[in-house]
Amino acid sequence: MGKMTPRRSQRSIARTDGRFRDIGSPFPTLAHMPRFSSPRDERYQLPDLLEATTAIAQRFLAGIGERPVQPGAVTLPVATLPEMGLGTAAVLERLEQTVLPLLTASAGPRYLGFVTGGATPAALAADWLTAAVDNNAAEASSVAAVTLEQQAIAMLCDLLALPAVTVGWFVTGATMANVVGLATGRQWLGEQRGVDVAEDGASALPRLRLLSGTPHSSAVKAAAMIGMGRATLQRVSTIGNSEQADIDALSTALRESDAPTIIIANAGTVTTTAFDDIDAMATLAHEHGAWLHVDGAFGLFAMLLPAHASSLNGLHRADSICGDAHKWLNVPYDCGFALTRHAEVQSRVFRNAANYFFDNGALPDPFHFGPENSRRLRALPVWASLLAYGRSGIGDVIAECCACAASLGAWITDHPDLELLAPVRLNVVIFRLGDALVAGRDAGDVTRRFLAAVAAGGDLFLTPGATGGQHGVRAAFSNWRTSAGDDLPLIERGIEAGVAAIRKG
Numbered sequence: 001m002g003k004m005t006p007r008r009s010q011r012s013i014a015r016t017d018g019r020f021r022d023i024g025s026p027f028p029t030l031a032h033m034p035r036f037s038s039p040r041d042e043r044y045q046l047p048d049l050l051e052a053t054t055a056i057a058q059r060f061l062a063g064i065g066e067r068p069v070q071p072g073a074v075t076l077p078v079a080t081l082p083e084m085g086l087g088t089a090a091v092l093e094r095l096e097q098t099v100l101p102l103l104t105a106s107a108g109p110r111y112l113g114f115v116t117g118g119a120t121p122a123a124l125a126a127d128w129l130t131a132a133v134d135n136n137a138a139e140a141s142s143v144a145a146v147t148l149e150q151q152a153i154a155m156l157c158d159l160l161a162l163p164a165v166t167v168g169w170f171v172t173g174a175t176m177a178n179v180v181g182l183a184t185g186r187q188w189l190g191e192q193r194g195v196d197v198a199e200d201g202a203s204a205l206p207r208l209r210l211l212s213g214t215p216h217s218s219a220v221k222a223a224a225m226i227g228m229g230r231a232t233l234q235r236v237s238t239i240g241n242s243e244q245a246d247i248d249a250l251s252t253a254l255r256e257s258d259a260p261t262i263i264i265a266n267a268g269t270v271t272t273t274a275f276d277d278i279d280a281m282a283t284l285a286h287e288h289g290a291w292l293h294v295d296g297a298f299g300l301f302a303m304l305l306p307a308h309a310s311s312l313n314g315l316h317r318a319d320s321i322c323g324d325a326h327k328w329l330n331v332p333y334d335c336g337f338a339l340t341r342h343a344e345v346q347s348r349v350f351r352n353a354a355n356y357f358f359d360n361g362a363l364p365d366p367f368h369f370g371p372e373n374s375r376r377l378r379a380l381p382v383w384a385s386l387l388a389y390g391r392s393g394i395g396d397v398i399a400e401c402c403a404c405a406a407s408l409g410a411w412i413t414d415h416p417d418l419e420l421l422a423p424v425r426l427n428v429v430i431f432r433l434g435d436a437l438v439a440g441r442d443a444g445d446v447t448r449r450f451l452a453a454v455a456a457g458g459d460l461f462l463t464p465g466a467t468g469g470q471h472g473v474r475a476a477f478s479n480w481r482t483s484a485g486d487d488l489p490l491i492e493r494g495i496e497a498g499v500a501a502i503r504k505g
């Protein structure tokens with residue numbers, strides 16, 4: 001379609017009531033909407049486009065529990081850059097018809113891979129508004145945006161029983177929150193020794209080491225990203241065959257060397273949801289002048305479960321904390337948060353100066369405290385969710401996820417062909433295929449085929465995991481939509497389909 005310019009009559013109608021009402025229908029569908037290939041011409045159409053987008057989103061979400069969780073063969077139609085654009089109406093039509101059906105239902109109730117949250121109504125609505133207002137929340141000239149971010153962080157700190165000295169900023173996810181925590185820890189360790197790593201570089205602080213029992217791979221990646229190096233990680237042995245760090249072993253490692261040290265406490269390991277003893281680690285960190293970073297990407301929200309809150313004892317003593325909102329808080333991607341008691345040290349790592357920056361005077365620019373110079377108002381969906389649902393509503397989601405995990409764990413325990421690899425403590429179930437099912441074949445290969453068969457069945461999506469040297473399958477419950485009553489029967493049916501496929505050979 002060639003470039004069209006809105007007719008004068010359309011423009012005047014648009015200017016009076018914000019909509020095109022002269023195109024044949026009181027509720028213009030995409031097919032009937034005029035096509036414009038310039039955003040300036042299209043602006044009068046914006047109300048109709050947003051309404052059409054809402055309808056598309058509603059149709060997508062209405063079927064999210066019914067569609068295959070993982071679509072089969074995915075062939076996205078080729079897209080090439082047109083000289084003359086198609087216009088947003090045509091693009092929306094194409095999106096709904098040819099793209100959305102191919103996307104995973106990862107926001108749905110039975111996508112149990114990785115640690116995947118969905119988007120609650122409050123979070124989704126606020127996320128849309130985040131794009132609509134399109135504020136750069138990294139600079140303090142957006143006073144309300146920056147204040148709102150601080151309010152969201154304060155509510156998160158309240159939820160996590162953290163004292164007022166804890167401050168924080170939003171980042172894209174837990175990986176970046178780990179980057180912020182480790183970079184700030186390194187800076188602090190350097191300053192204790194009269195070295196400014198931000199100024200003089202990583203080589204100014206040799207012998208730096210990371211001590212952790214079962215760190216998430218993203219913490220190791222963070223060490224690589226900031227030039228600390230993956231090899232700085234020294235594994236602390238764990239208790240028995242659990243993933244919880246052995247405090248005696250950590251104590252020995254700290255006594256053995258006076259090297260500048262960051263301890264990473266894991267508050268909810270991704271495979272078995274093990275929690276390190278944060279309080280004991282904080283005591284050791286204090287005694288040895290080490291920095292304590294807590295990776296609680298999803299496990300932080302265990303604070304809302306009376307039976308689990310004690311797993312986070314000592315959290316307030318951490319120097320830095322990594323959390324994710326796009327996991328268990330069910331805020332859309334991408335949204336993590338980095339908390340700290342050492343804002344000034346953090347700003348010495350991330351500070352940024354240029355003569356075109358606007359000095360607000362009262363509020364410091366958030367870009368002095370995190371990796372990005374510009375970012376969306378990520379705080380808004382968090383702020384809206386926390387206000388909309390409160391401690392109790394969010395706690396209900398967390399509790400239901402754990403109830404689902406416990407029920408699935410009990411079902412697996414009773415299943416003749418499946419075996420739990422770890423007790424179900426929180427929201428993750430890790431199990432393996434029994435020996436009779438593997439039947440002497442390569443367990444990793446059989447597990448991969450099982451996962452593919454489960455995904456092909458469409459009822460649910462699972463991802464692999466391993467613990468104690470055994471290949472396993474993980475089911476992580478993190479979505480607000482998942483309910484034991486509605487979803488467990490389908491989850492069990494999907495797993496049975498995978499078992500049947502393996503039995504067939």
Ligand SMILES: Cc1ncc(COP(=O)(O)O)c(C=O)c1O
Nearest residue numbers: 115173174175216218270295297
């Ligand atoms: C404990 C932990 N830390 C960090 C991460 C990384 O999170 P993201 O993918 O949001 O960067 C994850 C992801 O599952 C996690 O479970």
